[in-house]
Structures are given as C-alpha cells and as structure tokens.
Amino acid sequence: xxxxxxxxxxxxxxxxxxxxxxxxxxxxxxxxxxxxxxxxxxxxxxxxxxxxxxxxxxxxxxxxxxxxxxxxxxxxxxxxxxxxxxxxxxxxxxxxxxxxxxxxxxxxxxxxxxxxxxxxxxxxxxxxxxxxxxxxxxxxxxxxxxxxxxxxxxxxxxxxxxxxxxxxxxxxxxxxxxxxxxxxxxxxxxxxxxxxxxxxx
Numbered sequence: 001x002x003x004x005x006x007x008x009x010x011x012x013x014x015x016x017x018x019x020x021x022x023x024x025x026x027x028x029x030x031x032x033x034x035x036x037x038x039x040x041x042x043x044x045x046x047x048x049x050x051x052x053x054x055x056x057x058x059x060x061x062x063x064x065x066x067x068x069x070x071x072x073x074x075x076x077x078x079x080x081x082x083x084x085x086x087x088x089x090x091x092x093x094x095x096x097x098x099x100x101x102x103x104x105x106x107x108x109x110x111x112x113x114x115x116x117x118x119x120x121x122x123x124x125x126x127x128x129x130x131x132x133x134x135x136x137x138x139x140x141x142x143x144x145x146x147x148x149x150x151x152x153x154x155x156x157x158x159x160x161x162x163x164x165x166x167x168x169x170x171x172x173x174x175x176x177x178x179x180x181x182x183x184x185x186x187x188x189x190x191x192x193x194x195x196x197x198x199x200x201x
Contacts, residue, residue, distance in 0.1 A: 003200040005031050005059075010078055011192050012085075013178075013185030014092060016161050017169030019043030021178050022092065023185055024085050026076045032056050036076035038087040039064065040163075041178045050074055050087040062142045063198060064180040083156070083191060094159035094171075096191050102130060103153035115149030115195040131186040133174075138182030145199045148183065152193035159189065 009027035023039045037060060038050040049066045051057035052074040061069050072088030078096075085092035099107075106114065113119050120136040127136040140146040161168040177184035185192075 005198045007196040007198075009194065011185065011194050011196075012076075012083055012092075012094070012156065012190070013174050013192075014094065014156065014159055014161060014189050015172045015174035016159075017172045020161065020163055020168045021174050022085075022090060022161070023178060023180070024076055024083075024087075024092065026078060032059070036074045036085070036087070038074060038076075038085065038090050039066070039178070039180050040090055041180070042163075045179075047178075047180060050090060063140045063144055063146065065141065066180065078191065081154075083159075089164040091162045092159060094156050094161075094189075094191075096154040097157040098154065100153045100155055100190070106151055106153060109151075111151055114151050115147075115197070117145075117147040117197055117199070120147040120149055120197075133177040133184035134186050135183035140181055140198065143201045145201065146181070146183075147197040147199075149195040149197070150192045151195070153186075154191045156189035156191060 007027050008029040012024040014022045021041045025037045028034050035052050035056055040048045047066045049061055049069045050072050057069050074087040076085040081096045083094040124135055124137040136148050159171045171189055173187045174185055
C-alpha cells in the first residue's frame, strides 16, 4: 500500500486584469504542520511556486508542475471575510462575499463523505460541469493521485493584488485556466474550504 498525505485548509483562486493568476493554499493541518504557499502563473504563462521551506517546496513541486520554485516567507490568513497574502513578490488583500449556491449545496453533504477519495472519484464528472476547469480527482506528478474535497465556497468580491511591487490589475476571471496540474480552480475568483488527499500508488 502506498503513502497518503492529507491537507486541511483553504484554497483561494485569484485572477487579475493583467493576466496574473494565483492559487493560494492556507493549510491548518498537514504532515508538514501549518503553512501557506502560492502558485502563480504570469501573463506569459510562466509558472512559479512560492513556498516557505525546501521540504514543502519539494513535496509540492513533485506533485505539480512549475517552471520556477522560490523559497520565500509566506504568510496568509482568512479572517472573517478578509483574505491576506504576503509571499515574496506576491501580495493580496481580498474580500469574500456570502456563501455561494454551490457552497450551500456542498455543505449539505456530510463532511466524512464529501472528503472521501471514493466519493470524489465518483463525482468528478459532475464537478467538472458545476465548476468548469475544476476537478475533484486526477493523476498528479511522481505517480501520485490527488483528491480535492471541497466543503464550502465563497466568491471573492474584490481584491488588490501586486506582483514585485506593481499593481497586477483589478480582480478578473481566472482565464485561461492555470496549468499547474490536472485541475484548475473555478473561473470566478473564490475561496474554498477543502481537504486535499494525495496518494502514492
């Protein structure tokens, strides 16, 4: 039997008018302790991982695909309806809105079922229809499989995003989809409560 890693926390998907797209993980419970990371795709398509330690960077870069990996101080927090991210060249100050209709539907599924890999593999086709570009199950790097169990969802209603100190533009759809792995995030900027399970075959 292979290894299994679980990560409990939040994933924020942010898009900007300049074409910069960011996927931020804010993890409370993981095999590496609590931490935050940011995956950034620049308008050119260049993909960067911003990670707080070499250990975390090694695991994430073995699971996803990047053109560049940087070890930087990463802090991120969700407080009420406010999301703040400081990750080296990336800074985000965002506000989330009320729970979405999809978020309400997700909360109706018992959590133990909603995060179970078998359930997530079964509902993957439905998830692709409900949130184009997003998947609940797929293959990852290094012979791994990955499962995303989303249990709540809020839209991001406004954001100020900067990259290397320059304004990245107003909040915009995440288009084109990010290409770090088999799944993107929903096209509309959002904050999801999630358990990610990674399984080594």
